Amino acid sequence: MSLVPAFEIGIWNAWIFMSSFLLQWLAVILAGKNVAERSGHPADMKKSKTEKKAGIIGNTIWFLATVYSIFLPLQLETPWFYLGLAIFLIGLGVLTTATINFATAPFDKPITHGIYHYSRHPMYLATFLIFLGTSIATASWVFFLLGIANIFWMRTEALVEERYCLERYSDTYREYMNGTQRWIGLPKSG
Numbered sequence: 001m002s003l004v005p006a007f008e009i010g011i012w013n014a015w016i017f018m019s020s021f022l023l024q025w026l027a028v029i030l031a032g033k034n035v036a037e038r039s040g041h042p043a044d045m046k047k048s049k050t051e052k053k054a055g056i057i058g059n060t061i062w063f064l065a066t067v068y069s070i071f072l073p074l075q076l077e078t079p080w081f082y083l084g085l086a087i088f089l090i091g092l093g094v095l096t097t098a099t100i101n102f103a104t105a106p107f108d109k110p111i112t113h114g115i116y117h118y119s120r121h122p123m124y125l126a127t128f129l130i131f132l133g134t135s136i137a138t139a140s141w142v143f144f145l146l147g148i149a150n151i152f153w154m155r156t157e158a159l160v161e162e163r164y165c166l167e168r169y170s171d172t173y174r175e176y177m178n179g180t181q182r183w184i185g186l187p188k189s190g
Helices: 015-030 033-039 049-070 080-106 124-139 141-169 171-179
Strands: none
Touching: 015 049, 015 080, 015 124, 033 049, 033 080, 049 141, 080 124, 124 141, 141 171
16 A cells, blocks of 8 residues: 555546446436335434534545545556455445345335345445445555545444334334344344
């Protein structure tokens, strides 16, 4: 890793990895209006001023990372690249599975099947893995720091979503929370 951040336009840059988020967004839109509406923040989801500010900061960090990825070369044919690629592919697999589980879940119940059985927030987990894999594949400490900063936003968003789901689904969601780890893990036995 270099102390001076890489900054050059190229075809083999980190935008290739970050485009997975654009593809996921398109998949949600193509899945139908109900899926797209549920994937955003519902109108009845309440956020405090601090939570709204955290959302703005988090989205800004994500946007900056995405723009930076256009100029950030992958370190092809290095151990960094292959390790980062492996982590990215795991993150992409988690993101793809979570998106499919999300799109196929009933609209009147919390999503608890598939990968959601092992993580209450697999899309945030996937985002972290994609950021981590990208930072390693590019050997970029700047991208790594953006990924670490993004963790605080994802945690805030996860707490807001859990509060909303508790209000909306009550005991059903509470049972799910008691049996499923927030980020990743084996389901807790009853």
